[in-house]
Amino acid sequence: MSYRLPRAASAPARATMPPLGLDGLDPAFSRVVEAAGRGWHVLDNGQQLADRGIEPVGTILCVHGNPTWSYLWRKLVSGATDAAMNAGTDAAMDAAAPGSAGAWRVIAVDQLDMGFSERTAQRRTLAQRVRDLGDLTDALALDGPVVTLGHDWGGVVSLGWAVDHPDLLAGVMLLNTAIHQPEQYPIPAPLRLALQKSVLGAATVTTPAFLETTLAIAHPRLPRVVADGYRAPYRTADRRGGIGGFVADIPVGVDKSGVAHESIAELDRIAEGIRSIGVPALMLWGPRDPIFSDRYLDDLAERMPHADVHRFEGAGHLVAEDADYVHPVLSWLADLRAAEPATDGSPADDASTPAPAPDGRAAAASAPDYRPLWRHLDALRDSDDLALVEMVPPTGDAPRLVSWKLLSRRVRELAAGLTLLGVQKGDRVSLLVPPGADLTAVLYACVRIGAIVVVADAGLGLRGLTRAVRGARPDHLIGALPGLSAARALGWPGKRISTTRLPEVTRRLLGVHCALADVIALGRGVDGAGEELPEEPAATDTAAVLFTSGSTGPAKGVVYTHGQLAAVTAALSDQYGVGVGTGLVAGFAPFALLGPALGARSATPDMNVTSPKTLTAASVAAAVAAVDATVVFLSPAAIANVVATAGELTADDRRGLAGVQTFLSAGAPVSESLLTSAAELMPNASAHTPYGMTEGLLMADISLDGIRDALGSLRSLRSVGEGAAAGGVCVGRPTATTRIRISPLDDDGRSTATPVDVAGVTGEIVVSAPHVEDHYDRLWITDRASRRGTDATERWHRTGDVGHLDDSGRLWVEGRLPHVITTADGVVTPVAPEQRIERVAGVGRAAVVGVGPRGVQQVVAIVETTAGTRRPGLAAPSLAAAVRASIALPIAAVLVVPRLPTDVRHNSKIDRSRLSAWAGGVLSGERMVAP
C-alpha cells in the first residue's frame, strides 16, 4: 500500500542540535554524528564517562518510536550517568538495588526524519530503518556488549538491529511495542483511523494531531514543559514528514488490491529472529495503551518466554513518562552483570529453554515429599464416602451431597473434556465461578491437566476484577452468568465456557463456546480408567495465579507451583490436623477449595461469598451437622455475624457445635473478645487465628490462650514503662515449616538491611516456607523487591508488614511499611500507640499517622469518639490531653473525625495513607473537610 504524504514531508534538512532549555534535557549529552552520509542527532554520555576516566561496561542503545524523539530517554541518560559517577562511591542510587549496574554508556538516537536528525526526503521502510541504525552503530564503532532499549516502533527497529548484531548483543529491553499483528485481531482503532488515506497526511504532517494525541494520553497528564520538549522538533509541517512516514510504514497486511505491505517481510523476519536471539530480555509495559495493548505483550512474551516482565498498573503508552523505568532498567542491568559469571558468558544457554518460573525459585520448591493435589481423588475414586456438601447448591434447595467417587469421576471427565476442547498444559483458565461443588471440580480438573487456574475474588469489585482478569491474560474463561456478562461487556480475554447450559440466544450473545455439562459429556466419552488423561504436571510446573485481596494496593497476581500449593495443604494439615476423614466447614474461600486436597469431608455453609457478613450461626451449625465437622474455618467479618445471630441456635445446633475441636479465624486480625464469644459457641474447640497473606497463606498461628497471654504481657510492659519494640498485635509463632526474620528499618523508615533473627528489633517481616508463592505475575519489579537482600537459593518473601519478634519467639505486627512514621527522633510504628489511645475513655477507633517530610515527620492521632461527631476538627482540649497522656510519644495534634476511612475490601484495615495525606492538608491550613 502506498501513501502520498503532503509536499512538506519531502523537504530535506540537515541534522541540528536541539534548542537549549528543554525541560530535563542536559545539552551536554547532545551531538550530531555522520553515518553513511546521513546526519544523526544522538544523546550520548560517552564523553562524560571518558572525562571522568570511567570505562563503561557496555552500551544501552535506545530507539524511540513515533512521534517521539530521543527526549524520551533523557532520564535514563542522566540517571545512568549519575549511577556511573556514583558506582565507585557506595552511593547506591536505588536503595532497592543490592548490586550496582556499573557504568553504562547510553546512546539514544533520533531516527532519521525524526527529532533533530536529518530530514532525508526519502521514504524509509522498516528494513531501511534497521539498516540505518546499523550504519550509525558502525560509524560509532560500537564494540562492547550492547543492550537495546526500544519503545513503540522503535522497539521493532531496535529488535531488528538486535537480530542483525548477535555478536554485540547482550540483552534487549522493550517498553510498549509490537512485533507482530495477530491475524485474528483487527489493528487498533486509533491506528486504523490514522491509516485512512484521506486522513493520514493531515493527521500526521499538515497538522500536529497525531503528535498531540500521543502526548495527551500520558497518565497523569504531561507537565506543559515536558510536552513542549516533545513538540520541539516537530513545530512545523516540514519537520513532521517522518511522523507521516512512520504511520504509512505500519504493515497492515494486504490492501484491497491484494498487494502485501512491503514492510511485512521485514517484520516477519524480526518477529521470528527474536525467538532465537537468546539474550536476557526485559519488558516494561503500560497496560493502559490504546494501541499496544496487553495482546502485543503476550505475543512478545510468547516469543521470548524467558523475559522479565513488569506491568505498571495505571501507566499507558508513554510508559517512560508515566512510570519510573530508569531505576528498574539499571537494577535489571545490575542483575544481568551479577548473573554473568554463572552463565559462563553465554546467556543463550538458559534462555533457549523457557523456564517454568523466570526467577528460578521453583527449583527450590521441589520438595522430595511432593504429593499432588489430586492424590486423594485418585486414592478414593471408588469410595462412596462423602467428599463434599454444598449446603445451598445453585440448583435446588436441598443440600447437594457429593461422594469421593462422584467427585473423582467428575474431575476426570472435566479434565478429559477440557483436553479435548484444546485446553493444554500451561494454558491459563480464569475461574469466575462462585465457591461450591462446580468450582471445586473444575479447579481440580484444571490443575490435573496442568492448566493454570486464575482465581480472583469477586470482592475485588468489577474494576479490580477487570484489571486482574485482563492482566492474567487467560486463554479460557469458565464462569457463571454474571462473570460471563462482565467478560463480554468489558472484553475480558479467553474462550468462554459457562457453568450452566444457557439458552441459545444468550449463549451466542455472550460468545460462550459451551457449557460445563458439554465438557463433561465430551470427557465422559473418553474417560475409561482415566488413562487418556494427559501426563500429570510436575511439582515445579505452575499451578495457579491467585490474586491478592487488594486491601493493600492494586490486586497482584501471585503465582504458585504445584509443589507450593501441595505445601500449603501440608502446612494446614500439620498445623490443624486436617486429614483424610476430617469433617471441615470452610467459610473462608481459599481454604474451602483445599478440602479435597486434604482428603477432608468439607461443607461450604450458606453465605454470600462476596459478603461474609451474611453468614449466620444457624448456617454454620447446619454445615457442621452435614459433615459431622471437627474443624471450622471462618473469616473475621463472618464471625461477627455468627456471634450476633447465636440466639437462633437450637439445642441440637449447640450439641453439633460442641463436637468441633478446632476453630479458625482467617483473613484479618480479630479481637480477643470476638474470638472469645465465638469460642463460647464451640465450647470444646481450641480457637486459632493464623497470620498469612495471599503470598503465604499460613505463616504463623496463635491460639486464643496465646492471645490472652500476649495481652497480659502487653499490660505488664505498660506498667513498667514501654520498651522500644513493645506492642502491636501478637500473631503467634511460626508454623512448622516457616522461618520468620526481621529486616530492620533505617532512619527513613525503609527496610533495606539484611533480615535478622534477633528479638526486639522492629522491621519488615520477611518469611520463608515451602508454601510461600513462587513469584508475582508480570510484576518483575515487585517480585525483585519482595525478595531483596534474601538468600537467592531459598524462597523468601518480604511481607510489607512491620513488626518484631519477642524473647519467646512470638511475632508481633506493628503496622504496614508505608505507614511507618519517620520522626527526627526515630521511626514510629502505628499499631502499638493506636492500641493505647483506644483505651482512653471516650475514644473509639484510633489511627496514628505522620505528617510532613520523611525524617522529620510529626505524629498525629486521629480518633473516632464513642459519642460520635458530625464534623472533623481538633479534639477538645481535655480529650487531646488524655490522648497525649496515654503514650510516651510527642503528638503534634489530636483530630476527631466522624468515621475513619477503611479499605473497601475488608472494611477493617484503616486507610492510614489517606489519613496521613488528609491530616497533612488540614494541619497546614487547608480546608477542614472529612477525610
Added chain:
Amino acid sequence: MRVLVTGASGLLGRHVAREVQAAGHEVRTFQRRPSGLADGRHAAAGIEDSLGSLTEPGDVARAMDGMDAVVHLAAKVSLAGASEEFERVNVDGTRTMLAAAQSAGASRFVQVSSPSVAHSGRSIVGDGALPADPFRARGDYARTKAGAEMLALAADAPGFSVVAVRPHLVWGPGDTQLVGRIVERARAGRLPLLGHGAALIDTTYIDNAASAIAAALERANEVRGRAYVITNGEPRPVAELLGGICAAAGVPAPAWRVPAAVARAAGSAIEAAWRVRPGADEPPMTRFLAEQLSTAHWFDQRAVRDDLLWRPAVSLDEGFRRLAAHYRAHPLR
C-alpha cells in the same frame, strides 16, 4: 571571651546576656536604655552596659572596643512603621556593627535573625533554614532582616566566624511582643481564631531561644557561615497554642472564628488604612499576621541539634506552667 550583646533591653536580649555570662564570659550590653542587668548583683558577676544608638557609628565603636565576640539582637521589631526606619536600624545598623566588630578584632559574630527572612507566605512544613530572600520576604521587618542576615553571612571569613540564628515565635513570661498582644486582645474579646485553628505552628520558649543563641556563640567556629532556625520542636495547632497562653494568663480562649481568607483580606485592608494614617500604634491585623496564624510553620530541627549540640531544655507544657506561675505572681490589672 568578652562578648557584646546588643539589644539587651528586650526580653530575649536580657536572657541571652545572662546565659552568655552564666557560661563564663564577660558581657557588655549595648542599647539606648539601661538593660537592667548591670545593677549591683549582675555587675559583680560581669555584665556592664554601654549605652548608645546602633545608628551612631561612634557609639557602636565605643561599645565594641576590646570585645572578642558579638551577639547582635538589636533590631526594629514591629508589625508597622516607616520603611526607612526598618532599613536604617536593621540593615545599616548591622553593617555598622559588622564593620566595628571586624576593626575591633572580634572573631565571632552571632546574627540573631528570623525565619520570616525566608518565608514567602506559604505553609512551612518541616523545612530546614532556607536562604534569606529579601525579594520574597513579607513586610518591612522580614525584608530588612533578610538583608541584614545576608550582609552578616557575607562577612563570614576565616578568623571572623558568622552564624545566623533564627528563633521562631519566641514567647515566655514578661514577653510583650507575642504573649502580651495575645492576652491583651483575648481579654478584650478581640482575639478571633483564624480558620479552623488546626495549622501546626512551632514556637520557641524564651529560655530555649537564649540557650540556642549561646550555643551558636560557642560553636561559631565549627558552624560558621550557616543559618539555623530555632524552635522547641513541638508544633501544635495554633488554636491549642492560643488556648494554652490564654489559660496560663487566666483569660478566655478565643471563642469566635474568622475564615482565614477573610482575615487575610481584612489584614491587607487594615494595613493600607494604617499606611494612610501613620501613628505610634499598630494595626490590629495585618496580612502578614493573618497568614502567620492560618498556615503551618514548623521546621526540620535535626541540623540545629546536631551542629549546635543543643537541645531545648524547657518543653512547651513546662513553658505554659511557667507562664501561668508568672501570671499568678503578676496578675493582670
